Amino acid sequence: MSQYIDVALKVGDITEFPADAVLFKYAQSFYGASGQAARRLEGVGIPASQLTLAPGSHRFVETRGVLSAPLALFLGTVRLGEFGYHEIRQFAVRALTALEPRSALTHVAGTVHGPNYGLDEDEAVLAFVGGLVEAFQRGAGPQSLTRFTVVERDSRRARSLARTLARGMSETPGVQALPEGVFRVWRMSAVTQAPPLATAGTVSMAKPHAFVAMPFSPEMEDTYHYGIQGPVKAAGLLCERVDQAVFDGPIIQRIRERIETAKVVIADLSLANPNVYLEVGYAWGRGRPTLLLVRDVKELRFDVASYRCIVYRSIRELESLLAKELQRLD
Incomplete structure (x- = not known):
């Protein structure tokens, strides 16, 4: 062997x-x-x-x-x-x-x-x-x-x-x-894994997490990977999101559960995606802390236009602004 x-x-x-x-x-x-x-x-x-x-x-x-x-x-x-x-x-x-x-x-x-x-x-x-x-x-x-x-x-x-x-x-x-x-x-006589390998898949659901609601289009991928994921990980949170294209009953239920237990919900309202607005409404209804992002205030719809949004002109600026907002949650 x-x-x-x-x-x-x-x-x-x-x-x-x-x-x-x-x-x-x-x-x-x-x-x-x-x-x-x-x-x-x-x-x-x-x-x-x-x-x-x-x-x-x-x-x-x-x-x-x-x-x-x-x-x-x-x-x-x-x-x-x-x-x-x-x-x-x-x-x-x-x-x-x-x-x-x-x-x-x-x-x-x-x-x-x-x-x-x-x-x-x-x-x-x-x-x-x-x-x-x-x-x-x-x-x-x-x-x-x-x-x-x-x-x-x-x-x-x-x-x-x-x-x-x-x-x-x-x-x-x-x-x-x-x-x-x-x-x-x-091979070892006993399994002695250390974190993070030992805890992944064993206590993952108990770890604090951020739920990200955003449009899933190619032009937004860098926004997620470099502007959002980095600051979330630096804040010690798992970073979770769902591709809108694969919605079904269990996926929708997972979205609800993870919004309800999220330390923070981060929603990028760019492109005015209706599913993102739906998730924001659910987060508000469940009383979860929610950070709103947008590339251009002209992309906002009337129902959130009076709420404070992080307006970013570049991914680097988003990374910096989001990191500061996440620090305030501690």
Whole structure:
């Protein structure tokens, strides 16, 4: 049995990533990479009905050349809106356990759930890798497994997640940093993870968080990543947002729950998105502290025009102004 596993985060498309096996989740419907993989597999005679799995079940599929990896593992999970930090960590544990009979596998790859689905992306990657490390150190996984790659399609997000992973792994016993962002995890007689890896996915829901309501358009991505996320993290808060395009019943319920428990709600009213106004109204109704942002006061609608907004002309200015406002919450 291999005594170590090398963990790394790389930029790429999971359906075209070279590995012995790749992981996908079936969250009672197909989303993102799992949907892309299912459509390709259907083209070679593997119907999607074979991949519609109940929570807790799994299925191996020979990919017949439509994915770069020859083998895919689909795991059934709870619905997307119920798939939180704890479920991410348990998904990683389940995956390594399910892979054990495939003793010849040396390299497995998977993606991180969380970005755009209402979760803090840094906490999500730490929960996922934390589960992998925990399972491996307890003896789970194929006997020949020596590498696991976390694959992220967005290069900007990948750089950010790689920094988060480095921070979490550097503070964990039994982990050796190697060149090019690779971390060697050694098997140990006892799991002794340290924060933040140990707490991600175990007590994540109890950590203070900010809920961000904003339009989800390409022109606003830098605003979120550089103008909002940085100050929120510096204030010691998880930073959560939901992509408006994936709304369904459980997702809407998660939005309500996370607004109700947020230390602060941050709403960017630029582009006058109606869903953002709806979330602001719900936050006000629940009595949550709310910070309003806007690029141009002309973009405001009459119902909030009399309320104070942080008006920013650049992302750098937003970062500075928001940091000062968050300091006042302590």
